[in-house]
Amino acid sequence: MLDGDPDARFLGGGTNLVDLMKTGVERPARLVDVRELPLNRVESAPDGGLRIGATVTNSDLAAHPEVRRRYPVLAQAVLAGASGQLRNMATVGGNLLQRTRCGYFTDVDSPCNKRVPGSGCPALTGEHHNHAILGASGHCVATHPSDMGVALTALDARVSYETADGPGELPIADLYLPVGETPHRETALPQGALITAVTLPPAPTAANSRYRKVRERASYAFAIGSVAAALDLRDGVVHDVRLAFGAVASRPWRAFAAERVLTGAPAGADTFAAAADAELTAARPLPRNGYKVTLMRNLVVAVLSELAEEAAR
Amino acid sequence: MASSTSSDLTLSVNGEKYTLTVDHRTTLLDALRERLDLTGTKKGCDQGQCGACTVLVDGRRSVACLQLAVAAEGHEITTVEGVADGDRLHPVQQAFLDLDGFQCGYCTPGQICSAVAVIEEHAAGWPSAATADLRPEAGPPPLTPEEIRERMSGNLCRCGAYVSIVQAVARAAEANGAAAWGSSATTAPMTSPARSRCSTATRTPASWAAARTWST
Structure with missing residues (x-):
C-alpha cells in the first residue's frame, strides 16, 4: 500500500506520528490512513487465544470482556497508559511502533543516533534520568515508552503483518532489534509492512496477572519503571511465571533470567528478590538513573508478592 | 493517486456540514478554530498533553490537535458549542457553573467535552486504572472522586480548579442517573458508548481499498 515509497507512513490514531510531524522528526511525503481497514475486531483465535486487530483502539481493548477476564495484565497496562x-x-x-520519548530524539536541533545515524547521543552525558538500564549501547540509551507492549511481551504475543509479498508473523520477542550500533533500525518488520493483528496464545497463568507502573505523577505520564507479571503457584511452588519490564530498555524487556530462577522455586520474598537480582545483574545504569535498578527490584518483589497472595486465596 | 497536498473535504460539526479546502497537514483543531470560527475548542499545548482541545468524534473524546482534518471527514464532530440542547445547558455545563468548576476558563471547554464522555464511558461499563475489580461481571465501579480524577487526568487545569471540577463531574453523573459513590453500582451491559449512537458515521470497509492516502 505504500508502493515501496520510503517516505510514506501508515497513519493510525496519529497520537505519536502527528506530534512528530509537528516537530519535524517525521516528514512523510504521503500518509495512508489505515483506520478504515477491516482490522478493528477482537476475536477468538483457533487455538483458544485472542486475536486483536491492529486498528482496535486502546479503549476498546481495555474494555473488552475477554481481555479483562483472561488477560487482566493487558487491560491494566493499557489503562495505565496516556489519557482517556x-x-x-x-x-x-x-x-x-510508537517512537521513544527521549528529549534528544524529539528535538531536531539535537544530535541523535536514532534520528540522524552517526550524529551522536547527548543523553549519555546529559539528561538521562529516565533512560535505559538494560540492553542499551554507547550509541543509544533511549527507552520504548509502551505500557501495552510490556504486557504483550509477558504474554508471548505474536505480531501479524502484511507486505506486498504476502503476510508474515513475528513473536513479539523478535519484533524489536537489539540497539547495538544501529539504533535507527528499530524493528524486524520488512520495509513497508503493515501490522494487521496481535495474537495472544491461550495463557491460563494470565488469569492471575497484573501490571504495576511507577511514574512521576499519579496519572497520565510515561513510566519510569513498570512490571507485567503472571504467576501460577502449585502448593506454594512456582509452576509457571511470566515477567516483563517497561521503561528500562529500547524494547519491552522480557525477564527470562528471572523467570528461570522462579520456576520450580518456593514462592516468597527471598525467591522473588533473587529472581530480580538475576535479571538486574545485566543492568548498566548511567550516572543519573541508577535508582531504576533499586526501583525494578522492589517492583518485582512487590508485584510477585501480591500475585502470590492472590494465588493463595 | 492524488499528488496534490490539499483536498476539498466536508466536515460534520455539531450537526452542520462545512465544506472547505485544507492542506493535508491541517489538524482538526486548526480547521475548527481558524477555518470554521468555532473557537470554543482551545489550543493549549498543541501536543496532546493538556486536553484543552478535547472534542467528541463519533461521541468519543479525542484531542483535536493530534487528529488531521482530512482524517476527520466522515465522522461526526461535537465541540463545546454543540453539547447544549439549544438554550438548555448540558448537565455537565450546568454543574460546572453551579459548582465553580473553573477559574480562568481556558481549559473548561475541554474539561466539559471530556466529562460528557467520561459519564458515558462509565455508564457503558468501561473500567479505568482506578478500578479495583476489572472483571466485566463486576459492573461499573462507583464513580468515586478517585475514579473521576483518574478518568479526567487527560485534562490539565493550570488554575488548579480540580476540587470543584471533580464535584461538578460527580453531580452531572448523578443527574445522568449514574451510580454516585457510596451507592450500589448497577450492572450495565457492555456497550460501545459512543459509536452506537452515531449511525451517520458508521462505515464498513470491505477491503484494503478502504485505506485513504494523502500526499503531504
Whole structure:
C-alpha cells in the first residue's frame, strides 16, 4: 500500500506520528490512513487465544470482556497508559511502533543516533534520568515508552503483518532489534509492512496477572519503571511465571533470567528478590538513573508478592 | 493517486456540514478554530498533553490537535458549542457553573467535552486504572472522586480548579442517573458508548481499498 515509497507512513490514531510531524522528526511525503481497514475486531483465535486487530483502539481493548477476564495484565497496562482521549484514538499496531520519548530524539536541533545515524547521543552525558538500564549501547540509551507492549511481551504475543509479498508473523520477542550500533533500525518488520493483528496464545497463568507502573505523577505520564507479571503457584511452588519490564530498555524487556530462577522455586520474598537480582545483574545504569535498578527490584518483589497472595486465596 | 497536498473535504460539526479546502497537514483543531470560527475548542499545548482541545468524534473524546482534518471527514464532530440542547445547558455545563468548576476558563471547554464522555464511558461499563475489580461481571465501579480524577487526568487545569471540577463531574453523573459513590453500582451491559449512537458515521470497509492516502 505504500508502493515501496520510503517516505510514506501508515497513519493510525496519529497520537505519536502527528506530534512528530509537528516537530519535524517525521516528514512523510504521503500518509495512508489505515483506520478504515477491516482490522478493528477482537476475536477468538483457533487455538483458544485472542486475536486483536491492529486498528482496535486502546479503549476498546481495555474494555473488552475477554481481555479483562483472561488477560487482566493487558487491560491494566493499557489503562495505565496516556489519557482517556488518547486511548480512544491510539491503536494497537501504532502502540507497538510508537517512537521513544527521549528529549534528544524529539528535538531536531539535537544530535541523535536514532534520528540522524552517526550524529551522536547527548543523553549519555546529559539528561538521562529516565533512560535505559538494560540492553542499551554507547550509541543509544533511549527507552520504548509502551505500557501495552510490556504486557504483550509477558504474554508471548505474536505480531501479524502484511507486505506486498504476502503476510508474515513475528513473536513479539523478535519484533524489536537489539540497539547495538544501529539504533535507527528499530524493528524486524520488512520495509513497508503493515501490522494487521496481535495474537495472544491461550495463557491460563494470565488469569492471575497484573501490571504495576511507577511514574512521576499519579496519572497520565510515561513510566519510569513498570512490571507485567503472571504467576501460577502449585502448593506454594512456582509452576509457571511470566515477567516483563517497561521503561528500562529500547524494547519491552522480557525477564527470562528471572523467570528461570522462579520456576520450580518456593514462592516468597527471598525467591522473588533473587529472581530480580538475576535479571538486574545485566543492568548498566548511567550516572543519573541508577535508582531504576533499586526501583525494578522492589517492583518485582512487590508485584510477585501480591500475585502470590492472590494465588493463595 | 492524488499528488496534490490539499483536498476539498466536508466536515460534520455539531450537526452542520462545512465544506472547505485544507492542506493535508491541517489538524482538526486548526480547521475548527481558524477555518470554521468555532473557537470554543482551545489550543493549549498543541501536543496532546493538556486536553484543552478535547472534542467528541463519533461521541468519543479525542484531542483535536493530534487528529488531521482530512482524517476527520466522515465522522461526526461535537465541540463545546454543540453539547447544549439549544438554550438548555448540558448537565455537565450546568454543574460546572453551579459548582465553580473553573477559574480562568481556558481549559473548561475541554474539561466539559471530556466529562460528557467520561459519564458515558462509565455508564457503558468501561473500567479505568482506578478500578479495583476489572472483571466485566463486576459492573461499573462507583464513580468515586478517585475514579473521576483518574478518568479526567487527560485534562490539565493550570488554575488548579480540580476540587470543584471533580464535584461538578460527580453531580452531572448523578443527574445522568449514574451510580454516585457510596451507592450500589448497577450492572450495565457492555456497550460501545459512543459509536452506537452515531449511525451517520458508521462505515464498513470491505477491503484494503478502504485505506485513504494523502500526499503531504
